[in-house]
Amino acid sequence: MPAYRTVVVGTDGSATSFAAVERAAGVAADSDAQLVIVSAYTPTSRDDTAAAEDALKDESYLVVGWTPAEDALREASDRAGKAGARKVSTHAEDGAPMDVLRKAVKDHHADLLVVGNKGLNTLSGRLLGSVPADATRRAGVDVLVVHTS
Numbered sequence: 077m078p079a080y081r082t083v084v085v086g087t088d089g090s091a092t093s094f095a096a097v098e099r100a101a102g103v104a105a106d107s108d109a110q111l112v113i114v115s116a117y118t119p120t121s122r123d124d125t126a127a128a129e130d131a132l133k134d135e136s137y138l139v140v141g142w143t144p145a146e147d148a149l150r151e152a153s154d155r156a157g158k159a160g161a162r163k164v165s166t167h168a169e170d171g172a173p174m175d176v177l178r179k180a181v182k183d184h185h186a187d188l189l190v191v192g193n194k195g196l197n198t199l200s201g202r203l204l205g206s207v208p209a210d211a212t213r214r215a216g217v218d219v220l221v222v223h224t225s
Contacts, residue, residue: 080107080218084180085190086114086173089148092192092224097152098159099222100190105160112184113152113166116176117145174210187217192224 085100087093097113104111145168156164169176181189191211211219 080109080188082110082184082186083188084112084186086177087148087152094155095224096190096192096222098155101156101159101161110163111161112180114176114180115145115148115168116171116173189217190220193221
């Protein structure tokens with residue numbers, strides 16, 4: 077029996093998230109597991125776009141609207157295939173990143189969640205919480221935190 081049957085990993089299109097995808101793909105390949113790649117997004121409205129641009133400046137395109145999530149998923153799927161994953165599915169979901177990851181774990185009956193460590197050692201991560209910290213507390217399955225930074 078393989079170590080894992082279904083592995084979930086998230087991407088936002090950043091280099092660090094792609095590093096987590098590649099590690100998740102390697103684990104999935106070693107276990108002949110299904111790899112589920114998800115990307116959280118926020119629906120686009122004029123107010124959302126303005127708020128994201130104010131907060132994130134040049135990186136606002138990474139989180140607002142469905143198209144960036146789909147672009148990130150296409151790239152992540154390509155990288156996963158190159159890393160050896162044979163069974164890959166992708167899903168863009170409206171919502172906060174940790175909520176989207178937890179939903180994917182539940183919906184796909186995953187037994188491993190892979191996240192990057194981005195945000196663990198930042199001031200904002202300590203004050204506001206980070207995806208890797210939330211994942212280790214709330215995922216309900218094994219969590220692999222990949223050193224990506």
